Amino acid sequence: MRDENQDQEKKTYEPPRLTVISLRPEEAVLGHCKSMTAAGPVGGTCHTTGNCQGIGS
């Protein structure tokens, strides 16, 4: 019986490696105040919303 995987190229084994990636959840969630496109109907005066996280570019 023919092995279905016989013709597939065998991938080179890569050992597991641990890499630490720095996440910034306060930047990854949409809607926090941005300098030019602040969220919501009071975007032009975002200091009144209490939501400003000081996120720039």
Added chain:
Amino acid sequence: MSILNLAEAHSGYSGSFISTQALASQRIVLRIGGVRVAMHGSSVNALRCSSEVDRFRVVECDADLEVAVCWTEGLKPWNGRQTFDSGAVWKVFRHENDFIFDFASDAIGRDPYKRMRADASFCSARVMLNSELLSEDVWPLEYPADELLITNYLARHGMGVEVHGCGLIDCEAGGLLFLGHSGAGKTTTTRLWKSLRHPEILSDDRIILRLHDGELWMYGTPWHGEAAFASAASARLSRIFILQHGERNEMVEMHRLRAVGEMFARCFPPFHSATGLERTVEFLSRIAESVPCYEFPFVPDRSAVRVVLDFHD
């Protein structure tokens, strides 16, 4: 006069959110990140876009995503199973198969000023605007509703991802994408290139990535940063740079797996959806298989631009 029956708007309505009545109303179409979003409202004035979003309007065409807009009084906080609180102006709830986004700001009241209800596929949504809290000239998909809709649609279908980065099209180098956290140098990079090369800037802060026939493409978005660049243009990418301030200019190619992680850290995934998260990671993995990704420590002067122009994989 609303385009939808208000009783229906408050009910546990399921199925398509676009009624025959709504389809007979005014309609405009936006194209953001290659996703066509049709908005249905009672009048053209009710669908007036902000200046940034207006650049993304296209002629009437079929849409990937249909959005009905209506006004209502007495919108109260959704009393259901909350799945995510952004900590900003929106929270999301699940009801049956639908996603319900409530938008509220203490600055104008405790009740939601807007509710956006999307079906599980994010192909159909309804936006209910609270007439007690909003003025009539409000853009119904005001940030971040527009961004939530597009990013969730892309994630749900594994079709793309929005990333934190500046993208530009240089007449010599073609499409260039620089990813970066806040403070990494996106605005600085945008201004440097703008002053030295006069490229088309797609965005100085947020770019949508898509794959077409195995090729990576970037799209400008209306959601700009400090430098306020927003363009509806798109460009093919051959590589991705990840910005950070450095003592000298240097390009270091990343291992594919690390590239996926670093891109994930600079994207806007739907944290409320396990499926959306999984498809986002899968999509980033496909990107990393398509193009190389480089760490790019840079010094903020013209030498950084020259290094990129002279760079070859």
